[in-house]
Amino acid sequence: MxxxxxxxxxxxxxxxxxxxxxxxxxxxxxxxxxxxxxxxxxxxxxxxxxxxxxxxxxxxxxxxxxxxxxxxxxxxxxxxxxxxxxxxxxxSGGSSVADAAPKVSAGRAVSPATDTVGQAGGLRWRWVVTVCAIAVLLVGVLVWFEVAAEHDLSSPAVFTAESCSWPQRPLPPITWTAPSGTRRQVPLMYKVPSGPDSTDVVVEAGGSVLQPFVATAPRIDQVAAIIGIDSQRADDRARHPIRFEVVEPGQAGTPPRLLGQGRAEVTQDNVNKDLPVTVDVTVTPGRLYVLRVVNEADVDPIGIYMNRLRGNGRSVAYDADGCVIGGILPFDAAGWVLSGFVSATS
The missing domain is CATH 1.10.260 (434 Repressor (Amino-terminal Domain))
Incomplete structure (x- = not known):
């Protein structure tokens, strides 16, 4: 270990x-x-x-x-x-597998009087082959245990991003059909509003909220989140920088991969409403991705809105809880998702 x-x-x-x-x-x-x-x-x-x-x-x-x-x-x-x-x-200066292996005498085998030299040689070679087969089997078992311990094969498979993880579940079938004519805008990949069932999760400087979603088109052109400023915790006259990232989550030993990002600022002009940022990210329809919203402020916390998982007004192809990193107040994200959207183009 x-x-x-x-x-x-x-x-x-x-x-x-x-x-x-x-x-x-x-x-x-x-x-x-x-x-x-x-x-x-x-x-x-x-x-x-x-x-x-x-x-x-x-x-x-x-x-x-x-x-x-x-x-x-x-x-x-x-x-x-x-x-x-x-x-x-x-x-001891270390030891090798060869040092620990059984030694086979190069001399003539001692055999009972009834054995011939040929019989003794055959027995000796069968013994060598048996020992080698057992050694190969033991190596295979040890390698399996090593891999099992390394990747925890007894645990359910998960998607990961930063320190968040989600159990792998069957993804919804997605059939991509390019829009006809000159219109390139397609339905939103992900859309969750704020409203009476929502709350703003206070996230410290450097903290983030991550939200899985399933791509329903080959490109993402905009992402957004609803963000608030609490004047009791932060300067509501300042401009608060936010970074948006589209991440391909890690799985089965493969680390997460950043696909694209963009930046925006929360101000009094756009507080408590969708804060959009333009990105240009190529994705595969039907695959899972993660939208990561990061508070890039040096000091001030911000409030990132999350909503209940089910209800009216949602456009979500895949229900998965959001994940909060660096929340100032205790908050259980089970059953909550990010308020915002992921916009697609063909």
Missing amino acids: VGQLLREMERLADHAGLSFPKVVERMSSRGPRVNKSDVTRWREGRSLPRADDAVLWAKVCGGEVDHVAVLHARAEPAFEEWKKNSDRRRR
Whole structure:
């Protein structure tokens, strides 16, 4: 388990194109200071990263935070025993599979008087073949357990984006038909208003709300969210920057991928109504994507509106709860979705 965690951290840094010193530098700028010597001790198996350090490592490398957190939770109780074995291997100079394999004498086999030399040779070769077959079987079993532990095959498959995850469910069948004539605008992929069943979720600077949706057309041209400003928490005369992202979620070990983004500002002129931003993102009809709305302010929180999952006025091809990251007040997003829209063109 410990080896899986360390290999995953190394893989994330390599995938992000970051050297270990660079990862350490970025971690130190976002949290408690981490030294290069700490990383050396982790890699040599002399100490285990703290859970916060492992999660922060995943964040700065753009990896799946939840996956790393699970690996750390598994590694922590196994570390002391793993460390003892690691120290023992270092003192003995290491061992290989070949060193541990049974030795077969090159001399003539000792056989009962009734055996011939040919019979003894045949028995010896059958014994060698049997040992090799057992070794191959054991390697296969070990590899399976390694893969199962790495990807948690016992758990249901999920879609992931940032630290959010959603169980994979059957997607609705989508048949794309290009509009005829010169009209290129097509029905909205996603539309949820505000209203009496909605609430504004207070999100801190750097926080976000993520909402899954299913593409019903090959291109996205606009996305929007309904956002408010609480004058008791933020300067309602200032311009509050918001970043919108269209993300292809990760699954089965594949990390999420940013497909496109755009920016807008919340002001008194557009508060508490759809705040649209133009994007140009190519998608595949029938596949799941995620709209991510990020508060880019340095300090001020904002209120991002969410609505009940069911009711009148919704245009949603796939019902999935929204996800809140960095909410200032406790909020259970189960049964709530982002108030906003995703607009499509052919």
